[in-house]
Amino acid sequence: MLKTTSVMMRLIAIGFALLSTVAPLVAQAPGRFPPDSLLNTQVIPRSTPVMEVVGMMRNFALDLGVRCQFCHVGEEGLPLEQFDFAKDQKRNKLVARQMLRMMNDINRRLDTLPGLSGAAVPVTCRTCHRGISRPMPLFAVMIEAATAAGADSALRAYRTLRERYYGHDAYDFGESSLNTAAFRLARAGRFDDGTAILNFNESLFPTSSALSVFRGNIQLMRGDTSSAATAFLQALARDTSNAEARGRLRSIGRK
Ligand code: HEC
Ligand code: HEC
Numbered sequence: 001m002l003k004t005t006s007v008m009m010r011l012i013a014i015g016f017a018l019l020s021t022v023a024p025l026v027a028q029a030p031g032r033f034p035p036d037s038l039l040n041t042q043v044i045p046r047s048t049p050v051m052e053v054v055g056m057m058r059n060f061a062l063d064l065g066v067r068c069q070f071c072h073v074g075e076e077g078l079p080l081e082q083f084d085f086a087k088d089q090k091r092n093k094l095v096a097r098q099m100l101r102m103m104n105d106i107n108r109r110l111d112t113l114p115g116l117s118g119a120a121v122p123v124t125c126r127t128c129h130r131g132i133s134r135p136m137p138l139f140a141v142m143i144e145a146a147t148a149a150g151a152d153s154a155l156r157a158y159r160t161l162r163e164r165y166y167g168h169d170a171y172d173f174g175e176s177s178l179n180t181a182a183f184r185l186a187r188a189g190r191f192d193d194g195t196a197i198l199n200f201n202e203s204l205f206p207t208s209s210a211l212s213v214f215r216g217n218i219q220l221m222r223g224d225t226s227s228a229a230t231a232f233l234q235a236l237a238r239d240t241s242n243a244e245a246r247g248r249l250r251s252i253g254r255k
Contacts, residue, residue, distance in 0.1 A: 031081050039086035043100045060096065063125035064133045065170070071096050092133075099125065131170045138171040142181035142197065147188070151196035154181075158200075175205040179214045186218040194218055209239035216248060229254045 034050045044053055061067055069076060071093040074083030088094060103123055110120035129135045136144075138161070145154035158178070165171050178201035186194035198215055205211060216231030229252060235245035 031084070033080040033083070035085065040088065043097055043104070060125055063129050063131065065129075065131040066133055070133065131165070131168055138173070138177040139180040139184070141171075142178065143184055146181070146185055146190065146193045146197065151185075151193040154193070154197065155200050175201060175208055175211060178204075179211055183214055183217065186221050191218065191222055207238055209235045209242045209245070212238060213242065213244050213248070216245070220248075220252070225252055228252065 034054050036050070038044070038046050038048065038050065038053065041048070041053070044056070057068065061070070064070065067076065068074060068080070068083060068085075071090055072083050072085050073087045073089050074080070074085075103125065106123045107120070110123065113120055138158075141161070142154050142158065145157045161171055162173055166173055171177070178197050182194040182198040182201065184194075185191075185197065195215075195218065198211065198218065202208070202211055212231050212235035216228040216235065219225075219228035219231055229249060232245040232249045232254070235242045236249075
């Protein structure tokens with residue numbers, strides 16, 4: 001499940017592909033870039049100026065954090081003249097075409113919003129993708145990784161993502177992502193994974209009162225009322241105004 005493994009596999013696959021295709025590619029007559037005309041666009045009108053299409057394509061790549069070959073037949077490092085942009089061979093291109101249709105539908109609906117003053121805020125690929133090809137919230141990435149391979153592996157993925165994306169809007173590295181992941185893992189009966197993720201989060205946010213409430217709630221799910229009470233008391237020690245901690249203590253008869 002870990003992205004690093006599949007990225008490695010893909011790199012290896014690309015390596016083999018390069019070895020086996022260098023000769024035929026070199027022998028092929030080079031095409032032109034930008035092309036003279038559009039050959040196989042099914043959503044973008046054929047009358048669109050080619051340079052406008054190339055601009056849209058640059059945005060697709062930036063919005064998803066990928067390169068042209070994510071969708072098109074061609075290899076990293078080879079000149080764009082040797083890409084076959086019209087070919088529909090890669091799944092990602094077919095998915096992107098559906099996404100384009102979906103995005104156009106959304107924007108058409110936005111234009112019919114009641115009481116709209118001026119143009120609607122346009123939805124772009126970035127609205128959802130935020131620089132990543134699979135736009136999943138961080139807590140969901142954590143749950144998926146922990147469920148497939150355990151908390152250690154999920155936390156390794158977290159560190160890698162944080163290193164690469166911190167300061168971008170791709171993932172929310174605030175404290176709530178790991179609190180949510182821990183809570184939902186515990187709710188699915190994965191108490192140890194949830195607790196390990198919460199402990200790691202506490203090393204990042206050591207004074208968080210909300211985190212202590214999550215810890216208490218997980219202890220309650222586990223049926224450990226006295227550890228839960230300790231956690232709720234800690235939440236109040238960290239923030240005396242934490243109403244949820246106060247309410248939980250009352251409901252378990254500790255205050
Ligand atoms: C996320 C997928 C994706 C990425 C990344 C992407 N494209 Fe495309 N590209 C498409 C799709 C989908 C179409 C077809 C659109 C349609 O059917 O209307 C297309 C069409 C094209 C075409 C027109 C081909 C024809 O039919 O004549 C060109 C040229 C092109 N892309 C160039 C590029 C370049 C250059 C890059 C990198 C800067 C790039 N694309 C990146 C998805 C992508
Ligand atoms: C309304 C939100 C939304 C918009 C707008 C959107 N996407 Fe997506 N896109 C998604 C979601 C969600 C997925 C993941 C689907 C899945 O695999 O479960 C996805 C997946 C994809 C994938 C497959 C990625 C992979 O690794 O499997 C491609 C390619 C893609 N989108 C391209 C685009 C392009 C290009 C645009 C802009 C024209 C776009 N998307 C706009 C939500 C969106």
